[in-house]
């Protein structure tokens with residue numbers, strides 16, 4: 001093998017930063033505004049154009065974005081939000097920030113996204129007991145879009161709002177529209193954490209087609225303050241005048257981050273193309289191993305944030321943990337996305353228990369995220385595949 005790994009671990013994900021990216025940030029450092037300068041609006045405009053949606057609001061993180069998206073969509077105490085158990089904790093936590101109740105809908109064993117069949121059944125039950133959700137949050141796990149059209153149909157029937165957690169899915173497309181276009185939802189939230197599709201360091205954005213949500217989000221991002229005379233309760237008391245009309249937060253992004261995001265966004269097509277090529281290579285490199293390779297629906301294309309395999313446990317003498325540890329010991333930064341959120345101690349304290357979401361639990365006991373990112377070389381990927389093959393041979397023999 002030509003690739004020499006040395007002592008470096010190959011991580012599961014990593015950013016790609018060019019000299020242009022660095023220059024874009026340095027330019028802002030030399031400009032008059034570090035925080036609320038022109039780059040934020042430029043970034044928002046470029047992002048909205050890329051996703052085919054009229055409005056984008058950039059924020060300090062996707063978590064902050066989910067929080068104010070839920071709040072703008074009316075979530076509060078006495079309300080309910082449903083999401084997938086196979087997600088990062090933030091998708092659920094933000095509902096608790098709003099004082100609402102969280103419930104989970106088990107995953108589809110093939111796509112690892114929220115199952116529309118389970119959602120439909122659960123909604124029927126909730127309609128009978130008068131406990132329908134106010135918001136449903138599909139999470140486009142690994143970058144593969146959820147069944148948005150079917151979820152939209154259910155949202156019309158049962159009257160809930162749809163907020164997409166698209167932290168994995170910038171650049172994915174669904175039945176001819178970009179994820180983020182909000183063609184089948186009220187709001188969509190993106191993340192720009194370094195492992196995600198493009199990065200701003202920390203950062204996120206909310207996309208929407210509603211001018212009402214847009215204006216509300218702008219206020220919630222910055223303390224609930226408005227400078228728009230049309231929205232004020234009193235007449236202006238002078239040129240310094242602003243009014244706080246909501247209880248907002250400080251979720252603003254900086255101009256430095258927006259400049260980085262703007263520069264990164266120019267390479268999104270390149271990023272996606274390479275991720276798709278790497279995913280394709282994994283399919284052929286891993287053929288015949290005792291694992292399930294990612295199932296992909298037709299008529300849509302993943303952004304390939306993650307490449308997740310499932311061990312065929314029946315064929316292995318080693319446990320999931322043993323395979324995991326063997327790969328880590330050989331320098332492969334495999335990871336688990338995700339240990340089911342309802343099984344986190346905090347959620348167990350709220351009453352969730354093992355056995356409630358059997359597909360998500362079974363999935364988590366078999367899933368392994370392999371390295372996949374723009375700068376992963378073919379040689380590194382070959383090393384990952386060869387090492388996995390080796391480890392799985394041992395796992396089959398139990399030696």
Ligand SMILES: *Cc1c(COP(=O)(O)O)cnc(C)c1O
Pocket residue numbers: 061062063064087088090091139165167168190191192193202203204
């Ligand atoms: C990364 C991620 C988030 C949170 O993103 P931040 O920008 O780190 O706040 C939310 N949901 C999912 C599914 C994620 O992967």
